[in-house]
Amino acid sequence: MSKKIVLIAGSVNTKNFLLGQLKEFVSDEYVIEAYAQEEGIQPDIKCDLLIFSSQEMKDELDRMEIAYECSDIVVCERSINFDFIDQVANIPVNEEVLLVNDEKETAYSSINDLVELGLSHIKYYPYYPGIKDYKKLKKAITPGEPDKVPDCITDIIDLGPRIININSMYVIMDKINLDHKDATFITKKYMNKIINVSKRVSAINNNVNALNGYLNNIIHNLVNGILVYDEDGFIKYSNEKMKKIFSSNKELINKNIRNIIDRDLFPYFLSADTFENKKINIMGVTTKVTKFIAPNGKDIVVTTDRDEKEKSGKNHNQNLLLKGHVAKYDFENIIGTGILMAETKETALKLSRSDLSVLIEGESGTGKELFASAIHKNSKRRNGPYLAINCSALPDELIESELFGYEEGSFTGAKKGGKIGLFELADGGTIFLDEIGDVSPKVQTKLLRVLQEKEIMPIGGTSIRKVDARIIAATNKNLRNMVLEKEFRADLYYRLKIGYLYLPPLRDRLCDIDGLVSYFIKMETAADIKISRKVTDEFMKYKWLGNIRELESTIKYMIAVRTGNVLTMSDLPDRKFFEETINTSPRRFHENDDCRLGSEGISILKSIDDLQNQNIAAGREKISENLKVYGYELTSSQVRTRLCNLEKQGYITKNRGRHGTVLTDMGIRFIKNLNFK
CATH class of the missing domain: 1.10.8.60 (Helicase, Ruva Protein; domain 3)
Known part of the structure; x- marks a missing residue:
């Protein structure tokens, strides 16, 4: 079954342009759907990757209350389209033009992009819908917004919509697990554009330096190392990543590559051969290298795979994975289609996309470990280790040594050479602390330090060690009551509860x-x-x-x-x-319930039942009005969204006309067994 990508943009023009850009490197393994706000966006979007053309577009979708369910989200950063830049380069020096865009911020941003590209020989004036005072000129430049150009303009240069920049392209590539070959394709494409732009800009400005500051910034930020040299071996450009690979702190430009590389690399770098993804040993490190000819047909471009520090980190993670330090469960392993569990899983999925610490509360047997595992699997740390420890299963001293490690000789029985703690092992990944309510005040203090400072000190140690591990904690106790009774640190409680999830019984x-x-x-x-x-x-x-x-x-x-x-x-x-008694009273739903979203859905079912008993058709407006009895004020549109979910789960059937929405047998049975008023 093909995986699905959904792209959402503001205008049809931007949607079509970005869709074409994505299709240039995304394989047929993925189905790509695209929507524009001005055409209308379908509700209940479901996909593997959701791509927004901008942060403003994502914010607008949230305001529209359109539900979406996806494994990953990318909010694109965009830049000026290089393809038509020569039209701007050919404008006479000191000519005045309007820069037209859809918003004030993007208009100024586009001006800044053009100036930093070296196209500073003309005078730009911003124009955007709603601007009161602007200079009435004849020529305008616009990045894909010709319909916004004012009537005074007679000559329009349309650069086309802003492209997804290379950093966002690499993020998308990572999200859909494209391999090195695809990464090389992206690098080649952008390098070709950059070199062509630099030629045009230098021709206008008579600048012998083909790559100006803005282009340098683009290339410095590429994930790959990049080296450009001429037929004689003289280096014309090297980005920071490539300088690190050659262990050089000095500028490489104008040096000959023969003086930089070892002699055994001459056949690769100085021959006429081109290749992709070839493993070559550079400075003692095996690196994947790609070599191709620049658009001018003369210069040689060499790119390398990602930096070796990242690779060694991946090898470390791989060793941990082989030892079983992996998350075993995903959201699909969590059984439950009812509205309460559906909303709980939706909240957990949203939390997984952040890097917040998470506190999961719920009675024993509600699936806290499954949710912790699923949150890690859907986070940006999913390729990192996942380590779990049950805090109630070990004595206090052992928990401390397990979490923070210890130095050699720190206590009787300590292993020779000491031991690395779970926090260090979980670096770059997630650590799950089950039954966090059982840890002692001493361990609570050390945990607080990890959360606040991202650092630990092993038992018997004298030096601080930095760690980067996300904490997911779980408990079947009422931590709030423990805080009030001084049994649990309030500062730790609120640090853990930045991300909160309650699992219903x-x-x-x-x-x-x-x-x-x-x-x-x-x-x-x-x-x-x-x-x-x-x-x-x-x-x-x-x-x-x-x-x-x-x-x-x-x-x-x-x-x-x-x-x-x-x-x-x-x-x-x-x-x-079967146990029939419990120390606390059965959980009841009310306005301030931790499960308010679930209570909301149940209240909708109750409202439908009330209307049916009065022989009143349960339309959206009637349900919305009746919900006020249960303390909820939902618009007709919000009720419609909830009814769609309830129908999918089998509780109701939606009918048109006088019959309205009715409860199914499953819904009637559920209402009869409810234990609240």
Whole structure:
């Protein structure tokens, strides 16, 4: 099945242009869909990668309340299109022009780009919709916005929409896991553009330095190392990454490459051969190298793969992966299609895209470890290590040594050479601290330092070590109460709770039982086992104080004692098997509930039920009005979005006309088993 990319832009012109740019290097493995705001954007976007043409476009989509579900998001940075730059270069010196763009900020940004390109021989005046005073000129330059040009203009130079810049292209490449060959293609394409632009600019300005400051900045920021030299071997350009590869702190321009490289590299660098992705040993490091001829047909361009520090980091991560330090679960492994779990997973996915610390709260057996694993797998650290420790399973001293490591001789029984702690091992990745409520005040203090300063000190050590590990913590305790009772540090609590996720107990999402039961049966046996409706109806009456883990144990028991291939009431465990009491009162939904989003969905179902009982058609407006009884004020548009989700999950059927929205059998059964008012 093809993977899907969705591009969202403001105008049709920009959409079509950027779509063409993406198709130049994205393989047929991906299906690309593109939408423009001025045409209308479909609701409920689902894809593997969502690309916004700008931050403003992303903000606008959020304001439009269009739901989207994706594994990754890229907000593009854009730059002037080089292809038509010669039209600007040919404008006479000191001529005055309007620079026309859709907004004030982008107009000034475009002027700045052109000036930094070296095209400073003309005078630019910004123009954008809504500007009150502007100079009435005859000529205008616009990056793809000719419809915004004022009536006084008779000569328009349209540079075309701004292109996705090379840094954003590399980010997109990383997100969809394109290989080195594709990276080389991007580098070649931009190098060709840059060299052509530099020729045109230097011709206008009589500047012998073909690559001016702005172009230098572009090339310095390329992910690859780049070296350009002529037929005789004299270096004309080298970016900072290439200088590091050659371990040179001095400028390489005008030096001969024969004096830079070892003699055994002459056949590669000084021959007429071109190649791609060839492994070559440079300065003791094996590097992937690509060599091609520049557009002028004479100069030679050499590019290298990413820097070796990053590679060594990947090798370190690979060693950790081989030792089993990986996240095993993704969101698709978390069973639950009900509105409560769907919204919980949506929140978790949003948190995964950030680098915030996360606190997951929920009763035992609600799936905290699964969510922690899924958050890591969908984060930018997904290629890094994932290490987990259960803080309640180890004594205090052992937890400290496991987390922070120790130096040789720091205590009796310490290993020779000491030991690296989990925080150092998790560098560049994620560490999951399960049952964080059980750690001692001493360990809490050290954890706070890691969160605040990103540094640790091993037991018995004297030097500080920097670490970069994201913390995901979980607990089945009420940390807020522990803070109030001085049992848990308030500063640590609020540091952990920057990202917060509450996992609802099974009794609050009984609609997910059918899916969970089917899953546990498949995991337990290859036999074609069914379960009677009476049994699942009986399950809807239980409190499930052991949550999903208790349901799993029940299914395992029933499969073990069954007499046929259908699980019946006679296969149920004795009622004593099920816990029926709990220290705290059952969770009820109310306005300030941590599960407010789930309570909102349930309130919509209740509103529909109320209207049905009064023989009133449950239209969006009526539902919106009735929701006020439950403390919610939703617009008709917001109700429509929620109803679409509820229909997908099987709770309702939407009808046109006088019948309105009605509850399905599943929805009616769910309402009957609710335990709140």
